[in-house]
Amino acid sequence: MMKQAAATEGNIEKGPLPPPVRRWRRLGGLFDLFLRLLALSGTIAALITMATADETLPIFTQLFQFEAKYSDLPAFTYFVITNAIAGGYLVLSLPVSIFNIVKPRFAAIRMFMVFFDTVMVAVVTSGAAAGAAIVYLAQKGNNHANWFAICQQFDSFCQQAGGALIASFAAVVFLMLLVALSAINLYRRRA
Template sequence: MASPDELKPRAPEPVKPAMVINVVGADLALRFLLFATTLVSLVLMVTSKQTKLVHVPAPFPLYVVTHAKFNHSPALIYFVVAISVALLHSVLTGLISALPICKPAPEAKKLLVLAFLDSLILGVVASAMGAVASIAYIGFKGNSHVRWNKICNIYDKFCRYAGSSVIISLVASIILVLLVMISTYSLYRRSK
């Protein structure tokens, strides 16, 4: 038999408030990190120049001065342009994101536009990274089937700078993914 305490109707348990995430602060911090990573990546790639005295196989000793610069490859030029666009994007969207500090919540249209723009820039940066990664792989390993020699054993500084630039741009693309996630989360939260 049930005791009298068990027969009494129970009061509903209090609902715990959902964890509130400061999306405006996180958005601004990520946009600042995006600015920093794209700026460093751009500076590294643009300054990746190296001049070497290279031995050319010939019947007699022949040395030629050769240069390695980012503007010698269309893929590296595309990378510089894409990272420059991402840098400009980070500045403009950072200013747009800083505006709702005065307001309690950002407008849904602004969040949707930021999510679209972040997704677009993510695609541009990812495609540029793919183009540069293929060039970097050939520079590092070469391709014996088409007789493309590796160049990173000759232009070591150039390859270090370009490789560092690609790695930092990978961080920038991860930041862009996080920005898209924050914008879509904010839109989802506002729709409830």
């Protein structure tokens, strides 16, 4: 009886998947693709918004001007770079995600994606956190360090930086959902 059950189990693994399992895996693959597209849109929106954030403030005359742009602060430069890296990865991972919809049985590809999705969560989170610290200083300043709040003068720049942070943190959430979805799919594959 045990040998027959083991033989039946072996045949199920080698044969075609039953319709409910096949539907679940395809639906999981479609949801994976959808989350990748959402994360990609968040990283690209954050990248473009921060990279185009630029405001010039004339003080006394046109000769004396103060300019605020993302490249003036290393934390914002890091923010732009991390979102560019994550956006590039997400673009490259789209064909793999589509392949997982067509051929949902390859666990090695899922493991590869879980690893790099987790790395991208860390990368985007670190960039967004660095940007958030600078936006907080720009909004509130720091009296102990004699750093003045600049958002009263550079209102447009601060609004764009805040919008870029929102998009980047949204991308972090979508990437975390991707990792969770991939882990669930891998678990279900083994169960």
